[in-house]
Amino acid sequence: MAHAAHADGSQAHGSGHAAGHGAGHAHEHVIIPMRTLVTVLVLLMTFTGLTVLAANLEIIFATIFELKIPQYINVLVALSIAAVKSIIVAAYFMQLRYDNPLNTMIATFTILVLTFFLGFTMIDLGSRGTLYEYKAEQVIPGGIGGVAIAGGVQVPSNVSIAQFAREQADKKIEQMISEGTPLPKFLGVRLVHIVDELLAAKKPVPVAYAAYLAGKPELFKAAHAHGKDHTDAHGDDYGSAHSSSPDVSRVKTGITLPELVPAGAASGQDAPGRDAGPGTGPGGDDPDPK
Amino acid sequence: MTTLPHDQLEPANSAAPTDGGGTYHDRYQPAHHFKSREHEFDAVKMGVWLLLSTEILLFAGLFVFYAIMRMKHPEAFVHGSSLLDWRWGLINTVVLLLSSFTAAASVRDAQLGRQGWLKVNLFLTFLFGGAFLAIKFIFEYLPKISEGKLPGIWYSYPNWVDANEPLWWGLYWGATTVHASHVIIGMGLYLWLLRRAYKRHFGPRHYNGVEGVALYWHIVDIVWIFLFPMLYLIH
Incomplete structure (x- = not known):
């Protein structure tokens, strides 16, 4: 392939082209090599196996050594692996690594907003108990009674x-x-x-x-x-x-x-x-x- | 790293097929409000990324719901999760990762003008999406429906451990059906791409559609990358 020959193995030299096209066109369209795509796929599969293994190993270790592993470790490990996988997908499959930095900024900003959502919710939830302890009494566990459920059956109001x-x-x-x-x-x-x-x-x-x-x-x-x-x-x-x-x-x-x-x-x-x-x-x- | 030639250059791609006076993608001109194809390509891609950011925020609502309910009712979530079979979740993760790979490969094929492989990879992506939905529906949704593991007022499963388990099923069904609807939309888009690929609409000089849909498909994959451990692997 004619154009495959001239730049193989090297990154796009954005600055060199920028002179010709103006600052707005500093990036190029990168064709990601097949080897990179396959490597990414293998990495993703490995991490998937790892997250399943981690979840199961935790149970096995806890049973054999009679450990009490706190729940947050399980969550932390699983979500960290998921985060690494997503970054790989975004960087290579979604080409953010080679792309116009503006798109990376949009993605990063969205993640920032998401952490605000989660963070402020956690602050709220974590401190709510001190303020509204009495409200716990009003909660009916298992859903609210006194509603008509599927099939038109009426649930008594004192039953969830x-x-x-x-x-x-x-x-x-x-x-x-x-x-x-x-x-x-x-x-x-x-x-x-x-x-x-x-x-x-x-x-x-x-x-x-x-x-x-x-x-x-x-x-x-x-x-x-x-x-x-x-x-x-x-x-x-x-x-x-x-x-x-x-x-x-x-x-x-x-x-x-x-x-x-x-x-x-x-x-x-x-x-x-x-x-x-x-x-x-x-x-x-x-x-x-x- | 291989790069595509710039807008000003003619595609030096001898493998690209031509139908006499050039194919659709060779003759492609940007819409009149764009300066060049490059300008249009950038605008399209940024538009897709803006759409994707709204998608992330849509699922952010579900993730926040998960965080709240998990903090308030850990026993309900742990027991609810133990009623799912992680093996089906794992198989579906593998299927979606493969589909992401074929989606990325289809972009590459369009960039290189490999019309045959482009069609193959578009079709494979469509098929993997269908396999994901089939596995989900047959092995996960149907048994749960028949046992009443359903959200809210449809809930009728008696063997709960924590009375708040209907909330767990609300999250499970909410998150997975919103995700599955995205898979259905993505499959529709891939059918559309396939039809256009048969008309030779895509090539080195014009592949905005393949690129945009692939980006969307990857974000659907990323959402599942998070849903899988959150729903199936917690304990």
């Missing part, structure tokens, strides 16, 4: 959307089990949690529930593996923070089925067992009445 979701799921589980319909996996996991909560509260478990869970060890596995991946790494951070959450009251050890199912109940004749179950009275389906 998240809590309402759980109550609706519990009702659905009860209905599906009484109809004999198999539950989708995530509802099966919820059923294990319901049983856990009942056991933790030392209440009898409905026989139909136990009968449904019999022979489905994978549900127990899924339910009890669930909160584990982070409680392992940062164990103590969570236990206390979750005092209000149903996850804490959960029985962590695996439940053996025989102790759940009263003798003879699993084989037929589950009607009396259901009547004996708690929370099946009129309107009292919530297994967790607090």
